[in-house]
Amino acid sequence: MTLSPELHAALAELASRGRILVASDFDGALAPLVLDPMDSRPIEGGMESLTALSTAPGTTVALVSGRALGPLRELSGAREPLLLIGSHGAEDSRLPDGLALDERQRVLLATLEEETRRLAEDHPGIRVEDKPAARVIHTRGLPPEVGSAALEAATALGKRHTDLVVTPGKEVVELAVAHVGKGVALLALADDLGVDAIFYAGDDVTDEHAFEALAHDPDQERAARRVTVRVGDGPTAAQHRVADEPGLLEVLQTLEALRTSR
Numbered sequence: 289m290t291l292s293p294e295l296h297a298a299l300a301e302l303a304s305r306g307r308i309l310v311a312s313d314f315d316g317a318l319a320p321l322v323l324d325p326m327d328s329r330p331i332e333g334g335m336e337s338l339t340a341l342s343t344a345p346g347t348t349v350a351l352v353s354g355r356a357l358g359p360l361r362e363l364s365g366a367r368e369p370l371l372l373i374g375s376h377g378a379e380d381s382r383l384p385d386g387l388a389l390d391e392r393q394r395v396l397l398a399t400l401e402e403e404t405r406r407l408a409e410d411h412p413g414i415r416v417e418d419k420p421a422a423r424v425i426h427t428r429g430l431p432p433e434v435g436s437a438a439l440e441a442a443t444a445l446g447k448r449h450t451d452l453v454v455t456p457g458k459e460v461v462e463l464a465v466a467h468v469g470k471g472v473a474l475l476a477l478a479d480d481l482g483v484d485a486i487f488y489a490g491d492d493v494t495d496e497h498a499f500e501a502l503a504h505d506p507d508q509e510r511a512a513r514r515v516t517v518r519v520g521d522g523p524t525a526a527q528h529r530v531a532d533e534p535g536l537l538e539v540l541q542t543l544e545a546l547r548t549s550r
């Protein structure tokens with residue numbers, strides 16, 4: 289065993305609770321980072337361990353990712369009863385169409401669809417990428433003046449609809465109808481499930497937001513019972529740290545053994 293005694297004790301305590309949520313990021317946590325995101329595969333044993341945990345009584349398991357639901361399901365190979373939260377919380381595999389949007393956001397998404405279609409007609413050569421709750425305008429490869437005019441028009445479109453979240457980049461603008469975040473999504477899921485404690489592991493900036501959200505969980509008893517694990521180095525708001533994906537695998541297998549032997 290190479291887990292720290294503190295982490296092992298925290299897992300043992302977590303495993304003793306009545307109802308728990310075990311959630312993890314995918315890329316960089318369960319699956320080593322690779323050059324082409326579609327080549328990403330979970331570490332051997334990782335999904336097996338999560339699947340075993342998901343069938344243990346009182347245990348819900350979720351993958352929480354910035355990826356869209358489709359690729360997340362395909363690359364992870366996750367099957368029910370594992371839950372998938374995609375697009376940083378804008379997608380939820382429990383919903384009929386997967387889209388975790390309210391009525392107002394759905395109307396806004398339809399408006400965005402219509403507006404970007406018009407934008408593409410007015411600015412030939414731009415590429416519109418469809419995301420579940422967003423459209424991304426790409427101008428790479430276009431003459432600079434053509435590209436910047438298109439980006440300006442896209443930004444103006446975003447400003448006309450004040451509920452859109454506009455994220456500019458280099459030769460790209462993302463217009464999103466929902467900016468949920470992993471922390472908000474995790475707490476909402478935990479509320480829905482009525483769990484006593486939450487486990488979460490991840491490796492990136494969006495996971496740091498989740499670690500902070502769980503630390504400031506309005507349900508203070510649940511906050512006190514949380515177990516958060518940062519995968520890799522760098523400053524963190526998580527309580528524990530493992531070096532890499534094999535380190536997280538050891539955590540999950542330990543939790544699985546503790547939980548299934550209750």
Ligand SMILES: [Mg+2]
Nearest residue numbers: 313315316492
């Ligand atoms: Mg990650």
